[in-house]
Amino acid sequence: MANYELMFIVNPSLSEEERNASIDRLKETLEKFSAKIENEDIIGEKKLAYKINKSNTGFYVLYDLDLDWKNIKDISKEINLVSKNIWRYMFTKKEA
Numbered sequence: 001m002a003n004y005e006l007m008f009i010v011n012p013s014l015s016e017e018e019r020n021a022s023i024d025r026l027k028e029t030l031e032k033f034s035a036k037i038e039n040e041d042i043i044g045e046k047k048l049a050y051k052i053n054k055s056n057t058g059f060y061v062l063y064d065l066d067l068d069w070k071n072i073k074d075i076s077k078e079i080n081l082v083s084k085n086i087w088r089y090m091f092t093k094k095e096a
Contacts, residue, residue, distance in 0.1 A: 003038075004065045004072075006030075008089035009058035012045050019059060022085040029078045030063075033071040039064040052087045064094070 010019055043060035072091050
């Protein structure tokens with residue numbers, strides 16, 4: 001297991017309830033693949049560098065994860081299939 005960061009952008013036009021449901025669905029996906037969330041940082045709504053789905057803003061969330069790198073591909077597939085409200089995401093390995 002290694003330390004990773006997962007940064008993702010959620011559709012900012014969702015209600016708080018819908019946004020929390022999307023985030024909870026992502027947490028369930030991570031748990032399904034044995035990823036442990038060490039820290040959760042809700043950054044909030046920020047201006048995007050470029051428009052995504054005709055929006056200038058996105059709702060940012062950052063997770064510190066303990067995760068086996070072999071599961072990243074499967075997690076990515078699951079996010080793409082299940083979460084249409086998560087616009088972008090990126091896994092980054094943290095230095096030890």
